[in-house]
Amino acid sequence: MSAPHLPKVAGIDPEVPVSTQTAAPLREIPAAPGAFIQDRLAGWVSDLTTLHELTERLASTATLDAALNELLHAGAALVGARRGLLVLERAGTTTRSTTLGLGLGPADLGHLETVERSATALGRVLDGPPEAADARDGIATPDLLGDQDLDPRHREVATRLGYAASYALPLASEAAGRLGGAVWFYDEPGEPSEKQRHLVGLYARYATEHLARLTELERARADIATVAEELLPSRLPRIPGVRLAARHRTGPQGGGDWYDALPLPDHALGLAVGSVGGSGPSAMAAMGRLRASLRAYAVMEGEDPVAVLSDLELLLRLTEPARTATALFAYCEPAARKVVLAGAGHTPPLVLGDRRCEYVETTLSAPLGMLACWEAPSVEFSPAPGETVLLYTDGLLRRTGDAMDRAFARLHSAAASVPKADRHDPAAVTDHVLRAMLPDGLDRSDSTEDVVVLAAHFD
Missing domain, CATH: 3.30.450.40 (GAF domain)
Structure with missing residues (x-):
């Protein structure tokens, strides 16, 4: 006859055999680790x-x-x-x-x-x-x-x-x-x-x-940075009546901001700045294609900036439908001190002289690649002798970390504070503006934005 099963009590299974040997009673409390061991542990920590x-x-x-x-x-x-x-x-x-x-x-x-x-x-x-x-x-x-x-x-x-x-x-x-x-x-x-x-x-x-x-x-x-520089002009042209200076820095991943200055027939000058969406090698390649296309259109019909950007819009829409870009093209006649420009979603130029410092009022337009057919009226203005026209990309504004309205105000203050002795030197103007806008310098590694500044000083 088998023995009855005892009930489980407090989670203990009585079927598990229990050792018949009992541990010796604890006669004294173990001593704490020695001071030497404690010092070594403290030293390791x-x-x-x-x-x-x-x-x-x-x-x-x-x-x-x-x-x-x-x-x-x-x-x-x-x-x-x-x-x-x-x-x-x-x-x-x-x-x-x-x-x-x-x-x-x-x-x-x-x-x-x-x-x-x-x-x-x-x-x-x-x-x-x-x-x-x-x-x-x-x-x-x-x-x-x-x-x-x-x-x-x-x-x-x-x-x-x-x-x-x-x-x-x-x-x-x-x-x-x-x-x-x-x-x-x-x-x-x-x-x-x-x-x-x-x-x-x-x-x-x-x-x-x-x-x-x-x-x-x-x-x-x-x-x-080397590839980006090779995609941009190796030198700026020399046109009577106007002096040029440019500054460009590429972000650590490579971006699509660019500029161009090319001589046109009848001693005219074409100035362009732009930005391709995205970053990395793909954006840089697209930037190179866009700049090369704009140069060709500018040579053929540069006196009409709207036509130049319209052709660029059509090319971008047909060949790279997933790409967007901003651009600004200006047709300059230095002898007549005449500038005709058109912009596609781009930031307005800034005119700096002894008597004024103001943004050029351009028409509101969408970036290239966002409309089925792009066309916006051009703007014509006349820089006075000794004035400098400053073209730039929005990377200059974004690197400040400010909201766009504050960044525009900051750029205006930076241009207005250029010393009078430096206002006739486009290189000095660009350097002063960059120092005022980006006191930490252009080579900050934590910024992903490209920066382009192009200055044209009219004698």
């Missing part, structure tokens, strides 16, 4: 926190120069040094090397360059085989002046600059390879501890990956 903060700061850098400066400062803090030197050069490429110093002036860097590269720890890190232990773990020279085998020129430079020890570390990782190396200088004999070497090694491997990404990004940006 502090080191990890410091490393995390330094890598976060490095990751926030968006340009190569900023990342290199951050690396030098962080490395000096980790190894306990005051000065340092960094050389960035990718092995096996023809890319120009970059040298950066921390606490070292141009004269100091010049003295260091007089030392034969193979006689320095940094040179051995840069030129040694990647698989060598020194190339991975760094080279410490705890007492430079006490080294009997030290190169005499190196000893002279170390004495002159006042450093007595150094620690050199490669900038290398498995994925990125070796990008360069860094060395930090100590004012007194010494070397980093094992813990310091471990931390700076971890940081350097992370920094190498970040530098590799920024290097590729800047190379791509440089290629995009």
